[in-house]
Amino acid sequence: MLTIQFIRENPETTVKGLETRNFKNAAETVQQAIDIDQNRRETQGELDATLAEANQLAKEIGGLMKAGKRDEAEGIKAKTSDLKVKSKGLEEQLRSAEEELKNLLYTIPNLPHESVPKGKSAEDNEEIFSWGEIPALYENAAPHWDLISKYDIIDFELGNKVSGAGFPFYKGKGARIQRALINFFLDEAIAAGYTEIQPPIVINEASGYGTGNLPDKEGQMYHATADDLYLIPTAEVPLTNMFRDVILDEKDLPVKVTAHTPCFRREAGSWGAHVRGLNRLHQFDKVEVVQVRKPEESYAALEEMVEHVKSVLEKLELPYRILRLCGGDMGFTSALTYDFEVYSAAQKMWLEVSSVSNFETYQANRLMLRHKVDGKTQLLHTLNGSALALPRILASILENNQTADGIDVPKVLQRFCGFEKIN
RNA sequence: AGAGGAGUGGCAGAGUGGUCGAAUGCGGCAGUCUUGAAAACUGUUGUACCGCGAGGUACCGGGGGUUCGAAUCCCUCCUCCUCUGCCA
Secondary structure: OOOHHHHHHOHHHHHHHHHHOOOOOHHHHHHHHHHHHHHHHHHHHHHHHHHHHHHHHHHHHHHHHHHOOHHHHHHHHHHHHHHHHHHHHHHHHHHHHHHHHHHHHHOOOOOOOOOOOOOOOHHHOEEEEEEOOOOOOOOOOOOHHHHHHHOOOEEHHHHHHHOOOOOOEEOOHHHHHHHHHHHHHHHHHHHOOOEEOOOOOEEOHHHHHHOOOOOOOHHHOOEEOOOOEEEOOOOHHHHHHOOOOEEEOHHHOOEEEEEEEEEEOOOOOOOOOOOOHHHOOOEEEEEEEEEEEOHHHHHHHHHHHHHHHHHHHHHOOOOEEEEEOOOOOOOOOOOEEEEEEEEEOOOOEEEEEEEEEEEEOHHHHHHOEEEEEOOEEEEOEEEEEEEEEHHHHHHHHHHHOEEOOEEEOOHHHHHHHOOOEEO
16 A cells, blocks of 8 residues: 555655556545544544553552651552543544544555556556567467367366366366466576465465455455465465565665466456356466565566566567556556467467566555664565466467367477477 | 464564563675685664654564553463374
8 A cells, every 4th residue: 555654745646656657536535544643643642642641650659658658659540540431532533543544545546657557457458578480370279278188188177077167177288288388487487586375375464454465356366264364366475475574684785586377267247258167267377576675676677577488488489568547447456567469370469478566655654664774664566477377278279279280389399298289 | 173382573482561663593685804706804784654953652373451650460362383183
């Protein structure tokens, strides 16, 4: 979330940023936050003064008791009861003001970077780069959902029986190419300087709040209610929460971590005819990269992450484009997001396979992730990106590389999976 | 899962109702000494919020309670350790 200090000191900038995002009632919301904060500060001042007085009296009583002046002590005790009632009331007021402020701040998204274009929807995103040729397919080319049944490498029906829609079984070469992709992505990330992590794939409530998945996107996560744990929608959640309530030393920076995990998404309400086959799943695998950076370095780090994803896609020889998301399409917590889309030739569709974002201090503020500068604590910047999500990569490999006698496995993957063709 | 024990500052560790945000040691930082370093000595060393400032308030695993006053007593949850059981 945004810090109230920032909003208080930069109300116009805040309103302007929110308007780029088409945030409704920006000016009113900002004013409301400032008012609640004003109230909160006044209440705390009063409460502190009351408690200070009570502490003073308690000390006096202690002294009198020791001196044996019991009656005098009793007299002062009587005075404290008023203070107690007063402080209880003020405490309640303070708590409710803090709660109110926090709940309001949770509804305010991050401010976009100056390069973010205005816009309402995906159509207003700005294509900034593209690479590769859109392959000319042969006559009988088929979409990936037909190819996977033809070669029997992924089984949706079986998934339906055992788990439900969106939980497929990968079989034989299907499973092996998945494993090859995971190893390839991890090796690439390690070569780019990331430390490999195997995090838990369930997280508690506090972690959900830390990355902003709670409360806003509550319905998107699977919730194991018996133990009040959530299945992760992305490795970003455990990887970023590693640094919750942490003050990093200079020598620990920059932080660069990567992990392969399954990701679980309920995708409530977003199911439809347009999402066939591997285009959208409830469970999928992804390799994620996360960085924690000093503020002045974070945009260079974002570019570095973009270059990393570019090189991975180019090694896989998949045609792709990069979009700079507009204010209306950008994630709630992001300041600047680049989406990577690969072209899936038989569907004739661009598929999003990576989203690389700089959150600036937005996540760090919820996480309380800081470092020291000249003896003062300062919020750090967090960034993350997919490198990459598997199912759509697989979909475009299957479609783009199909031939009359099978599917060509990209060269870089062959040493990982041990075969050259799916047939 | 059952029985018992324990959670204090970066680490170790004292503190069992008031003068304790907390002894002491180690570590860190600054200084003295030294050509430089080490050693020794001196000082300093948690976080957040309120306040222009002086200063104030809160925090001793989390939450709640008793009390004029809680690190200290009570309740509850969490985590760790030991023993027993179970298990990939």
